[in-house]
Amino acid sequence: MAKTLNTLLKQIAQLQKQADSLRSREKTEVVARIKEAIAHYGITTDELFGASPVKATRKRVVKAEGKARKPAAKKAGGVAKYTDGTGRTWSGVGKRPNWFKDALAAGKTAEDLLVSR
Template sequence: MAKSLKQVLSQIEKLQKEADALRAKEISGVVARIREAIDHYGLTPEELFGPGVRGASGKTGATRVAAARKARVAKPARSAGTPKYHDGAGRTWTGVGKRPNWFKDALAAGKTAEELLIG
C-alpha cells in the first residue's frame, strides 16, 4: 500500500528531529575536545583565528584572554559534575576534560560514545 503525503511528511519531521538530536550530541563532544585542546596548549583566539579577531563582546582576543585569566582566579571551585558516560562496571565520566582510559579502551574495542551514554 502506498504511503500518503501526510505520512511521508510526518516521517520526515520525525527523522529531522532525530537528526537534530544526534547532531547536538556530536557537537557537544567536538566542542569538549576542542576546549580540552585549547586549555591543554593555552591557545589564544589570535593563534586560532588570526590577529585582531573580535568576539561578540567587541574585544580583541588578547583583551578577552586577559579578562578570562583574571576571572579564573575569582571563580569558586567547581563540582565534579553529573556523569554523562558509563562503562557498566561502575566507572563514569562527565564528558568534560581528558578522556579516561576506560573510555578510550571502549572506543578502541569498537564501542561508540553514544553506546556509553547514560540514559
C-alpha cells in the first residue's frame, strides 16, 4: 500500500504531539525529583550553580561554532595632535571638539594649537 505525502505528514504531526506530551510529563517528574533532592540535602543555589552570577562583560571569551575566540582588543586612542594647554587634546580625526572651535573663533590658528614635540 503506497502512502501519500499528506498521510505521512499527518502521522508525523501526531507523533510529534505524542512526543511533546511525553516530554512534558517526564520534565514535570524530573523537576519534582530535583526539588526533593535539593530539600533533602539542603543544597543552595551557590552550590548548585556556582557563585552568584556576574554580569556578562565584553571581556569574557565567546564561543562561536564550537571554538573559543578572544574578545576584540580595544582600539587605541589617537595620538594627540592639538592641545589647548589645559589638558584637553584632540587627535585631529573626527568632529572638531568645542574647545578647538572656540579657540579658532577667538583668533588662534590650528598651528597655534599643535602639540609641541
